[in-house]
Amino acid sequence: MTHTGTNSAHNPGATLGARYRQAFDAAESGGDTLVFPFLTAGFPTPEETPELIRAALRGGAAGLEIGVPFSDPIADGPVHQTAYTQALAAGASLDTALDAVRAAREFAPDAPLTLMGYLNPFLAVGATNVADATDQALADPPGAAVGEPLAPLARMAADAGVDGMIIVDLPVEESDAARDVLAEHGISLIYLLAPTSTPRRIATVADKASGFIYLVSLTGVTGAREQVAADFEQFVGRVRALTDTPLAVGFGISRRQHVVEVGKLVPAAIIGSALTNTIASAPADGRVAAVEHYLEVVTGRRSEETSA
Amino acid sequence: MSTASLSGVRESGAFGPFGGQFAPETLMPALSELEDAWEAAQTDPAFRAELDELLRNYVGRQTPLTLAPRLSERLGGAQIWLKREDLAHTGAHKINNAIGQVLLARRMGKPRIIAETGAGQHGVATATACARFGIECIVYMGAEDVRRQALNVFRMNLLGAEVVPVESGARTLKDAINEAIRDWVTNVRTTHYLIGSAIGPHPYPMIVRELQSCIGREARDQMVEQIGRLPDAAVACVGGGSNAIGLFHPLVDDPVQLIGVEAAGEGLNARHAATLTGGSPGVLHGTRTYVLQDVDGQITEAHSISAGLDYPGVGPEHAWLMQTERAEYVSITDDEALDGLKLLSETEGIIPALETAHAIAYAAKIAPTMSQDQHILIGLSGRGDKDVEIVRDALAQRGG
Ligand SMILES: Cc1ncc(COP(=O)(O)O)c(C=O)c1O
Numbered sequence: 118m119t120h121t122g123t124n125s126a127h128n129p130g131a132t133l134g135a136r137y138r139q140a141f142d143a144a145e146s147g148g149d150t151l152v153f154p155f156l157t158a159g160f161p162t163p164e165e166t167p168e169l170i171r172a173a174l175r176g177g178a179a180g181l182e183i184g185v186p187f188s189d190p191i192a193d194g195p196v197h198q199t200a201y202t203q204a205l206a207a208g209a210s211l212d213t214a215l216d217a218v219r220a221a222r223e224f225a226p227d228a229p230l231t232l233m234g235y236l237n238p239f240l241a242v243g244a245t246n247v248a249d250a251t252d253q254a255l256a257d258p259p260g261a262a263v264g265e266p267l268a269p270l271a272r273m274a275a276d277a278g279v280d281g282m283i284i285v286d287l288p289v290e291e292s293d294a295a296r297d298v299l300a301e302h303g304i305s306l307i308y309l310l311a312p313t314s315t316p317r318r319i320a321t322v323a324d325k326a327s328g329f330i331y332l333v334s335l336t337g338v339t340g341a342r343e344q345v346a347a348d349f350e351q352f353v354g355r356v357r358a359l360t361d362t363p364l365a366v367g368f369g370i371s372r373r374q375h376v377v378e379v380g381k382l383v384p385a386a387i388i389g390s391a392l393t394n395t396i397a398s399a400p401a402d403g404r405v406a407a408v409e410h411y412l413e414v415v416t417g418r419r420s421e422e423t424s425a
Numbered sequence: 426m427s428t429a430s431l432s433g434v435r436e437s438g439a440f441g442p443f444g445g446q447f448a449p450e451t452l453m454p455a456l457s458e459l460e461d462a463w464e465a466a467q468t469d470p471a472f473r474a475e476l477d478e479l480l481r482n483y484v485g486r487q488t489p490l491t492l493a494p495r496l497s498e499r500l501g502g503a504q505i506w507l508k509r510e511d512l513a514h515t516g517a518h519k520i521n522n523a524i525g526q527v528l529l530a531r532r533m534g535k536p537r538i539i540a541e542t543g544a545g546q547h548g549v550a551t552a553t554a555c556a557r558f559g560i561e562c563i564v565y566m567g568a569e570d571v572r573r574q575a576l577n578v579f580r581m582n583l584l585g586a587e588v589v590p591v592e593s594g595a596r597t598l599k600d601a602i603n604e605a606i607r608d609w610v611t612n613v614r615t616t617h618y619l620i621g622s623a624i625g626p627h628p629y630p631m632i633v634r635e636l637q638s639c640i641g642r643e644a645r646d647q648m649v650e651q652i653g654r655l656p657d658a659a660v661a662c663v664g665g666g667s668n669a670i671g672l673f674h675p676l677v678d679d680p681v682q683l684i685g686v687e688a689a690g691e692g693l694n695a696r697h698a699a700t701l702t703g704g705s706p707g708v709l710h711g712t713r714t715y716v717l718q719d720v721d722g723q724i725t726e727a728h729s730i731s732a733g734l735d736y737p738g739v740g741p742e743h744a745w746l747m748q749t750e751r752a753e754y755v756s757i758t759d760d761e762a763l764d765g766l767k768l769l770s771e772t773e774g775i776i777p778a779l780e781t782a783h784a785i786a787y788a789a790k791i792a793p794t795m796s797q798d799q800h801i802l803i804g805l806s807g808r809g810d811k812d813v814e815i816v817r818d819a820l821a822q823r824g825g
Binding site for chain 1: 724
């Protein structure tokens, strides 16, 4: 098993979740809270993405979530909707995201890298012509039907250096086939849990999870918020009681103070809309510097006072 | 070939490889709550009784089955029968579903209802049902549709609903659904999402089908009553597919040809909304079904002259009925639909909705190929009052 090479399909399972484990172990044994920024591949343009990614890693990102833009992002607020629309208009595609992963992997061989997106663009990679589909494929229930078509993507993603995938609209009920196909290529399917998740759902996810579990901090769509949701601590407790899988929190986190606050409860924080806002509001020639600076601030490498 | 029966949904909400629950985690508990509430309601005689009473005395069911003698004669073939959902309260079949789901929301104790609307018919139906029970109602509507269907926006406002124009994407039905889902993700604990067609994650396609099945059940009985047998074919327009599945479902085990008519817009090689005839399998709005998409899996914009058919997805049960070849799906262009609307208006004194005009236009194509002792049943899903302005402009543009 290699830490620096790609998750080759030839050693299934051998590296499943390894980079996550390494990073979370370090954080849990007294290291800094991990900050995983979310960057939309192709925003504001596909050409800028690799450089923005390197800037985030230079600024202190422990790993990355790389978002594949989608035309109909039902779990995203206005900031990401706009970013996706802009990225797609600028010609972004899954290839843009995989290029971004390759750039990140080259720059940070040990950083856990997560591909995040909605199911349909992922399925499109392996879509077979309906006329060519086997009778079995035509008879499979929907969850099974979205497993095999993910195989070509899983292979490409693993070769690029992806450790895990978050598929926003693939809940645990429909995920078994997809999870197996990804695992065959050494990729963890990262599950989400929300404050509305019932104990039974939490237990089911706990049972199937690898890599980490993504806790959605609030009942809502993505977007920067002023405060961390009040019931978050209780939510973490309910999940913690049922699993040892590492936990990360996302949705609404924007400031160093939020990272410090949630860092007392979980070892990793995911920052999306606030970073997208930072990129959107920076002058075109200042985006790279803005991303690096923002990461330095949220990871605590630079004090907030100097951020103005 | 599959364990799913043609007439029934499996516990998982699958129609063969279609359907399912492809929804964000935050919504999953709400979907199971809805499923439980629906199951409980189904077995509760009080729910059935209340719904039946409302359908009879508020909606005006049963709706008539009307023979179309002059249309049949003009076409010179099969006899044409119209199942008159245009005569239901608010002028379309959408009210059947809206009333049923409002009752369900009350059972679940949800004080707030949200809906999406394309043509505005489902928005009006939802606003109506909410007014009837004094429930807060918010309707998401694409900004383009707000413009196209200004009269229905005003109707919703009169009924006390708030209409929120949606500016994202193509600013039509698909985008309104996205926004409604986002609202639901945010307010799920207090809010019921009253989806307007047989689409979305399980249990919606099943619930909407059951609530619309009064169309097919009544029509079936009425055909037997009036001619002593079932029709040879049943024809309905398909947007999301709710009026069509409501007509088809009670006939699915009978020897009746089922034909769904999609919107071919400017033609299948140009902009259209014919998801089953011109799309491919994918996942949209929580369900695996046929969608209009590009090679990257991005959903493409649909186009139809009728806002109610302007949707790049379709109910998963229709995808299954097509795959199993139990139903046939065809398409009709904007132009042909306009002709269909004029034809029915002139021959029978019934101005159909532009959506419905697609079914008329297709029936007009096949009727002449059939014999006079054969019968076509058309689901007349709604009336055309809402469309007269668009029709006037379109006819003026093409010169009549
Ligand atoms: C009169 C009428 N017919 C049909 C439709 C299409 O919807 P569905 O396919 O769900 O019946 C609409 C939608 O607004 C409508 O208003």
